[in-house]
Amino acid sequence: MKPPQRALLALSLPLALTLTLVAASALADDDCDVPIEQWQPRAAVLQKAAQQGWKVQRLKIDDGCYEIRGRDEQGRRFKAKLDPRTLETVKMKRRDRDRDRDSDKERDRERSRERVHGPVDAASAADGGSAPSSILEPGTRPRATIE
Numbered sequence: 001m002k003p004p005q006r007a008l009l010a011l012s013l014p015l016a017l018t019l020t021l022v023a024a025s026a027l028a029d030d031d032c033d034v035p036i037e038q039w040q041p042r043a044a045v046l047q048k049a050a051q052q053g054w055k056v057q058r059l060k061i062d063d064g065c066y067e068i069r070g071r072d073e074q075g076r077r078f079k080a081k082l083d084p085r086t087l088e089t090v091k092m093k094r095r096d097r098d099r100d101r102d103s104d105k106e107r108d109r110e111r112s113r114e115r116v117h118g119p120v121d122a123a124s125a126a127d128g129g130s131a132p133s134s135i136l137e138p139g140t141r142p143r144a145t146i147e
Contacts, residue, residue, distance in 0.1 A: 032065035032083050032090060039084040042066075048087045054078070065090055115145055 042059060045066050049056050053073035060067050065081040072078050072094065081091040 031063040032081070034064065034083065034085045040087055045082060045087060048082070054080075 045059060045068070046056060049068055049070070054068065054070050056068055056070040058067075058069040061084075062081065064084070066084055066087075068078075068080045068082065070078065076094055078092060078094045080089055080093075082088065083090050
């Protein structure tokens with residue numbers, strides 16, 4: 001094989017592989033390709049949600065699909081994409097554990113405090129002691145956390 005042919009072959013193989021991967025990802029996405037004149041009205045989407053026992057917090061259009069965010073019959077948060085023509089569910093995500101934003105913020109504050117001051121051990125908590133207020137207080141041992 002001549003050097004120019006070898007170079008051409010070396011360039012064409014990665015290009016072919018890239019095009020194949022792009023085509024495969026395009027086929028696997030959850031977009032809806034329905035002409036707007038075939039869409040069900042928003043009222044029909046809300047009616048379907050009510051039949052499912054969903055409490056809708058937000059209804060919008062995303063990637064050509066109706067997207068509903070809300071709570072299911074058990075009170076768990078979810079996000080669902082519906083085909084605008086048939087109102088069939090294209091994709092659905094549910095949260096098994098429902099944590100509100102306040103508990104998330106409290107957990108983040110506690111983790112941040114532990115990173116700075118270290119965890120409070122049971123012995124010091126029992127005798128009324130607390131974690132040092134600063135990592136640079138005299139008499140405290142240096143601590144480092146590598147993440």
